[in-house]
Amino acid sequence: MTPTDLVAEAFQGLGRLCANDSGDRIVQAPGAMGMERIEAWFHGPVFDPHRHDTYAIGVTLSGVQSFHYRGTMRHSLPGQLIVLHPDEVHDGGAGTESGLRYRMLYVEPSLLAAAMGGAPLPFVPEGIVDDAGFRTTLGSALGDLDRQLDELFVDDFIAQLAGFMQQHAGRPAKPLGKTAWRTANLARDYLTDNALDPVRSEELEAVTGLDRYALSRHFRAAFSTSPHRFLVMRRLEQAKKMMAVGTPLAEIAAAAGFSDQSHFNRQFKKAYGMTPGRWSALVRCERSIEIRTAA
Structure with missing residues (x-):
């Protein structure tokens, strides 16, 4: 074959x-x-x-x-x-x-x-x-x-x-220490649980016991991204779930934790390479094909 x-x-x-x-x-x-x-x-x-x-x-x-x-x-x-x-x-x-x-x-x-x-x-x-x-x-x-x-x-x-x-993979980087790995996971769990709320640096410092700069280094070493970007991506995941069930785009920005529609549009395109409207249209196309096939 x-x-x-x-x-x-x-x-x-x-x-x-x-x-x-x-x-x-x-x-x-x-x-x-x-x-x-x-x-x-x-x-x-x-x-x-x-x-x-x-x-x-x-x-x-x-x-x-x-x-x-x-x-x-x-x-x-x-x-x-x-x-x-x-x-x-x-x-x-x-x-x-x-x-x-x-x-x-x-x-x-x-x-x-x-x-x-x-x-x-x-x-x-x-x-x-x-x-x-x-x-x-x-x-x-x-x-x-x-x-x-x-x-x-x-x-x-x-x-x-x-x-x-x-x-x-290419040559591996230096392994992350146990303390750094533990604190990065504490921050990740907190960001996941509070993804739709404003999260301040002081909160993560209190949760992890690290200053914000050390935490940022450990987080990126563990997960190859920053705490801020991880939080934004969790909000975008929520937005995609809302699109999948037909929620109007005008309602999604605030519900997913973005300051306004423009902010949501910019962040979505940075993450997925197309506008929310384009993504939603492609997913709706698939749903309409599935309905026609089942009929």
Whole structure:
């Protein structure tokens, strides 16, 4: 079998509902704690330069996925894996006129860090990986997007994922000390629990026992992003959930903790490479296709 045949066999499921439709759209799978799964169909350039606070790990199913990453234009062919490090700027879109189909997994760094027992987060500098074993492991999570992932599966999947990531990573950084790791996790938990509220530096200093500058260094070493950006991304996650159930965009900004609509729009585009309106339209397209298929 060719890599394309293997990919088609391993990544079956939800995509078949839309196989005869050529419109751009995004399918969002049922969520699991710390992980988000999507399938996307696009034509032409789609994403402006942006950055996540998660790992983005995916597979190109058809077409060519072209993107700038770490100063170089990359091209992912069917069967190749894409591995993007948190907070690394990238864009993306279809590299040929035939369009692009891919599946992507977004993983919170804390999951990989916990699985690696205090070792530094793996960094894969090339952004593209050819590895049949890695692809099979990824397919266990992305192969059926209709399926809700249970906790035991996620635990084993993350452990396997961490192993493959370490194999393809460059030279590891110095491990984070136990105290730094503990305080970074205290800050992360507090930010997660209070994501929709204003959070001041004094609060994090009180929770962790560190001054704000030491905390910022430890947090970035642990999770490859800053406390502020982690907080903003949790608010954007809430906004995406509200979009998925049809909440009007005009109501989302305040409900998700943003100061106004303009602030929300800017932060969303920085994080996802497109406006909230564009994202919402792509998700609505997928819902309308699913309804028509079921009718």
